[in-house]
Amino acid sequence: MIVSPYRGVVTALLGPAEIRALASRLGVSPTKTLGQNFVHDPNTVRRIVRAAEVGPEDVVVEVGPGLGSLTLALLPEVAHLHAVEIDPVLAAQLPKTILEYAPERASALTVHHGDALRVTAVELADPAPTALVANLPYNVAVPVVLHLLAELPSLRHGLVMVQQEVADRLTAGPGSKVYGIPSVKLAWYAGTRQAGKVPASVFWPVPNVESGLVGFTRRDPPAGADREEVFAVVDAAFAQRRKMLRSALGPWAGGSGAAVEILEAAGVDPTSRGEQLTVVQFAAVAAAGAARRAAGMVKS
Incomplete structure (x- = not known):
């Protein structure tokens, strides 16, 4: 030192x-x-x-x-x-x-x-x-x-x-x-x-x-999600910040229906907007998205 x-x-x-x-x-x-x-x-x-x-x-x-x-x-x-x-x-x-x-x-x-x-x-x-x-x-x-x-x-x-x-x-x-x-x-x-x-x-x-x-x-970042995945969710959420997340995250999630499922799995109201979420909530959404993709890959 x-x-x-x-x-x-x-x-x-x-x-x-x-x-x-x-x-x-x-x-x-x-x-x-x-x-x-x-x-x-x-x-x-x-x-x-x-x-x-x-x-x-x-x-x-x-x-x-x-x-x-x-x-x-x-x-x-x-x-x-x-x-x-x-x-x-x-x-x-x-x-x-x-x-x-x-x-x-x-x-x-x-x-x-x-x-x-x-x-x-x-x-x-x-x-x-x-x-x-x-x-x-x-x-x-x-x-x-x-x-x-x-x-x-x-x-x-x-x-x-x-x-x-x-x-x-x-x-x-x-x-x-x-x-x-x-x-x-x-x-x-x-x-x-x-x-x-x-x-x-x-x-x-x-x-x-x-x-x-x-x-x-x-400080330690929120647990359970990769930084790049979280930042991708953040970018998508604020790309059209006036839209509800169920719509704003559609392109990232693969459709508005998939976005709703991911948001609900993360405990986030699909009608909320990006400006209302904490970084911990964004991490939860990213983790739920990753889990959904992993489950889809397993099923296929």
Whole structure:
């Protein structure tokens, strides 16, 4: 087990002047394509680190570290940090920034130049991450979180900054108007919480939306069903969310009649809608569907 001996050490952080100067020196202009909005407020990154509740035994994976604002705040608090950066210029610069601002923690940083949606557990195995802490690009926030939770079984908890609308969806419960596919799929892996809002003014460039912090803690998934089967049911249920499940799940089940039988076997009212079901109920439906198919295969 690796333990950071630097926890609580005050590290110089990047402010607005440093961010702009560094970007200018690198010839970097934030792009919408990569969802780049750099945090330039030291108080905000300190707040994110506190809310993430990481400790000296944590190995953090940070997606999209950019110019290094959050990286510098995290490094004194954790054992090791894997930074996954898709921009080659920023990936090459990050170790140099850490050497300049926090040289005593340079060895605790591993930079991975690549796409977080394609990164594997093998690439991040030494040492294996226990936490995700990141300011995620708005356009890929949900798939990145779900991919990393699926790919990294060692990931136990985390905190991500996302568009407030996305934060609402990720943490919504059954019955909410914004409860949907992201809500259920994240609930498969973890319990979630909203950990506060972040004003647009702390970013460069300033986005036209508010941001929110979402914390999560991994838990055991519902028993009795395969994740892929459950996610297929979720996708079908919300593909036409206004329809009753007996109709919405027809294509998945092999007809509305089969959907009714499966739903009743799972203890779910066929006239209910996807937005009313918990992840446990979705798992029950998937399990009932798998059992029905298995019984059909045996009979044939």
